[in-house]
Amino acid sequence: xxxxxxxxxxxxxxxxxxxxxAINDGMRVLLDEDERTIILGEDIxxxxxxxxxxxxxxxxxxxxxxxxxxxxxxxxxxxxxxxAVNGFKPIAEIQFxxxxxxxxxxxxxxxxxxxxxxxxRFTVPMVIRAPYGAGIRAPEIxxxxxxxxxxxMPGIKVVCPSNPYDAKGLLIAxxxxxxxxxVLETMKNYRSMREEVPVGKYTVEIxxxxxxxxxxxxxxxxWGAMITVAEKAAQLAEKNGIQCxxxxxxxxxxxxxxxxxxxxxxxxxxxxxxEAHHTSGLGNDxxxxxxxxAFLYLRAPIERVTGFDVPVPFFxxxxxxxxxxxxxxxxxxxxxxx
Amino acid sequence: xxxxxxxxxIIDDHGHFVxxxxxxxxxxxxxxxxxxxxxxxxxxxxxxxxxxxxxxxxTYAPFEGQExxxxxxxxxLQPDDWVFPTYRDHGATITFGKSMTRTFLYWNGRVEGCVAxxxxxxxxxxxxxxxxxxxxxxxxxxxKLKGTQNASIAYFGDGATSEGDFHEGINFASVFKVPVVFFxxxxxxxxxxxxxxxxxxxxxxxxxxxxxxPGVRIDGNDCFAVYFETKQAFNHARAGHGPTLIEAVTWRKxxxxxxxxxxxxxxxxxxxxxxxxMTRLELFMKNYGYWDEQWIEEVKEKTANEIDLAVxxxxxxxxxxxxxxxxxxxxxxxxxxxxxxxxxxxxxxxR
Numbered sequence: 108x109x110x111x112x113x114x115x116x117x118x119x120x121x122x123x124x125x126x127x128x129a130i131n132d133g134m135r136v137l138l139d140e141d142e143r144t145i146i147l148g149e150d151i152x153x154x155x156x157x158x159x160x161x162x163x164x165x166x167x168x169x170x171x172x173x174x175x176x177x178x179x180x181x182x183x184x185x186x187x188x189x190x191a192v193n194g195f196k197p198i199a200e201i202q203f204x205x206x207x208x209x210x211x212x213x214x215x216x217x218x219x220x221x222x223x224x225x226x227x228r229f230t231v232p233m234v235i236r237a238p239y240g241a242g243i244r245a246p247e248i249x250x251x252x253x254x255x256x257x258x259x260m261p262g263i264k265v266v267c268p269s270n271p272y273d274a275k276g277l278l279i280a281x282x283x284x285x286x287x288x289x290v291l292e293t294m295k296n297y298r299s300m301r302e303e304v305p306v307g308k309y310t311v312e313i314x315x316x317x318x319x320x321x322x323x324x325x326x327x328x329x330w331g332a333m334i335t336v337a338e339k340a341a342q343l344a345e346k347n348g349i350q351c352x353x354x355x356x357x358x359x360x361x362x363x364x365x366x367x368x369x370x371x372x373x374x375x376x377x378x379x380x381x382e383a384h385h386t387s388g389l390g391n392d393x394x395x396x397x398x399x400x401a402f403l404y405l406r407a408p409i410e411r412v413t414g415f416d417v418p419v420p421f422f423x424x425x426x427x428x429x430x431x432x433x434x435x436x437x438x439x440x441x442x443x444x445x
Numbered sequence: 446x447x448x449x450x451x452x453x454x455i456i457d458d459h460g461h462f463v464x465x466x467x468x469x470x471x472x473x474x475x476x477x478x479x480x481x482x483x484x485x486x487x488x489x490x491x492x493x494x495x496x497x498x499x500x501x502x503x504t505y506a507p508f509e510g511q512e513x514x515x516x517x518x519x520x521x522l523q524p525d526d527w528v529f530p531t532y533r534d535h536g537a538t539i540t541f542g543k544s545m546t547r548t549f550l551y552w553n554g555r556v557e558g559c560v561a562x563x564x565x566x567x568x569x570x571x572x573x574x575x576x577x578x579x580x581x582x583x584x585x586x587x588x589k590l591k592g593t594q595n596a597s598i599a600y601f602g603d604g605a606t607s608e609g610d611f612h613e614g615i616n617f618a619s620v621f622k623v624p625v626v627f628f629x630x631x632x633x634x635x636x637x638x639x640x641x642x643x644x645x646x647x648x649x650x651x652x653x654x655x656x657x658x659p660g661v662r663i664d665g666n667d668c669f670a671v672y673f674e675t676k677q678a679f680n681h682a683r684a685g686h687g688p689t690l691i692e693a694v695t696w697r698k699x700x701x702x703x704x705x706x707x708x709x710x711x712x713x714x715x716x717x718x719x720x721x722x723m724t725r726l727e728l729f730m731k732n733y734g735y736w737d738e739q740w741i742e743e744v745k746e747k748t749a750n751e752i753d754l755a756v757x758x759x760x761x762x763x764x765x766x767x768x769x770x771x772x773x774x775x776x777x778x779x780x781x782x783x784x785x786x787x788x789x790x791x792x793x794x795x796r
Contacts, residue, residue: 153710154637177643178574178604178635206573244503248572415785417774422503422554423765434792
């Protein structure tokens with residue numbers, strides 16, 4: 108499957124990968140290039156992770172570097188802080204985002220503010236990976252999309268790739284970042300697509316979104332699993348002669364203000380799509396960015412298509428919780444025909 | 446330390462008495478009750494796995510191998526006690542009175558599956574690990590404050606002992622001396638992580654020392670040891686002496702869930718020498734004259750019919766109601782949520 112494709116600078120060897128394979132490959136690169144890299148998590152060693160993200164890594168790099176920890180999220184994150192301040196580069200896996208909450212204090216109080224409290228004497232260059240989101244018929248509580256809890260925390264960056272290429276590139280960028288980064292991985296996309304991913308090391312810049320579809324009439328802003336929903340809605344809208352531009356935000360903090368602002372100035376309309384709950388969702392920050400930077404360009408109020416202000420329902424009802432292309436399409440029609 | 450916590454057994458692997466303390470309390474009624482419930486929940490468990498494989502149920506967490514631990518402890522409860530299960534304890538909750546239909550519904554992604562019968566205080570299963578231990582302490586505390594004889598039982602696995610909530614729950618219960626039985630099923634693995642990588646102590650029971658409460662280590666595959674030791678712990682609790690930590694040493698014969706592949710992390714041969722709890726009870730029944738072929742056939746048929754009926758009820762259950770997504774979040778729906786509901790229902794109308 109390996110082939111050579113042209114990139115901007117030089118020939119880059121690539122290979123077809125799913126998102127989970129790309130994440131696995133990214134961690135292999137990081138373990139291989141720097142012996143300070145250490146991976147911690149529940150069932151990540153011998154079992155290779157419940158999603159197989161760490162498959163084969165313990166075999167290759169040993170049980171001291173790919174560590175099956177006791178079942179304790181606060182323990183995993185808290186000890187990662189200690190490892191990080193003392194010379195190691197931890198990648199901590201939380202099995203599902205819905206199980207991260209016992210570690211909330213560690214992240215809120217220590218991971219994110221140790222640099223500030225020690226005036227940079229101690230820093231926490233670590234990565235936390237967590238699968239998130241609904242739509243895979245998982246048992247209850249496995250499907251949360253609570254990214255805003257973390258974008259609200261000063262001192263930690265949050266990225267959310269939607270595809271194999273970005274997943275590997277953002278993971279490596281997260282490890283190179285001098286500060287803690289939470290990598291949210293949409294479970295729905297783990298195996299839903301394959302694409303050419305460069306072999307070896309490359310990064311996707313943190314803080315930069317990407318236009319994944321160009322259009323002139325309305326900007327759709329989304330991330331993670333919602334990119335697929337936005338793409339379907341854009342195809343439906345196209346049949347009605349509406350050209351959607353889609354921004355894959357990729358980083359949720361620090362957010363790419365310029366890409367949002369430039370696109371909305373061009374299209375004059377915006378629909379924000381997120382799986383997270385509506386109230387205090389990141390959509391509100393995006394509305395603020397548009398308000399601050401492109402208000403006078405707008406031809407319609409901004410629409411938000413989001414999860415509701417309810418706990419993510421059990422899987423028999425999860426389709427009613429998640430934004431659908433039909434809901435997005437209605438929002439597109441609404442802003443276009445305002 | 447671990448030598449202070451030998452595994453207590455009443456019958457051995459061949460179904461012979463090794464401890465006669467409770468011999469006089471073991472009669473036909475109890476033996477048949479234990480057998481009936483163990484058979485019933487095992488049949489349920491196997492049916493659920495089959496349904497999952499046929500695509501008629503979602504991801505399912507089986508408990509085969511843990512029937513003695515779950516049934517023995519559940520039969521030691523009084524009807525007004527509180528039960529705080531995990532996602533693998535439906536053998537215990539079904540024995541205590543949760544409906545099979547609702548249990549199937551739970552594994553089919555239906556919130557109705559969390560709802561206990563009105564006369565049984567059974568919490569929805571804890572999905573995060575160890576979070577139910579403080580709840581059990583709190584409910585027991587309330588019973589103590591109200592001056593009743595009711596108590597709580599918290600079920601949890603070996604992995605749960607690593608979480609902060611394990612410590613916090615037991616610590617509160619011991620400080621306030623409330624009537625709880627902390628019932629640990631040490632089944633050897635927390636998904637893929639074996640107990641020796643989970644903790645540095647050799648037993649779970651010895652952790653009780655740190656809280657100044659009794660710790661008891663029992664053979665979790667010996668239904669009599671489970672039943673009588675749990676009963677003793679409840680007597681201790683109801684007499685106002687506070688909590689007990691029970692470690693029932695057992696074995697998860699199958700996968701963590703139907704989405705898990707145990708061949709990735711444990712040798713096929715591991716656990717093969719452990720005598721199945723049902724087999725042990727059967728041997729006991731044969732050894733001591735309780736084996737009644739006709740009765741066995743009757744309960745097998747009765748149980749199979751009951752489970753078929755529950756499957757039918759689950760599959761004929763009214764379709765999930767969209768409004769339930771919104772209706773049970775608050776007693777009184779806040780205006781912005783009402784607006785979201787109204788707007789979504791209108792959207793569905795237009796579709």
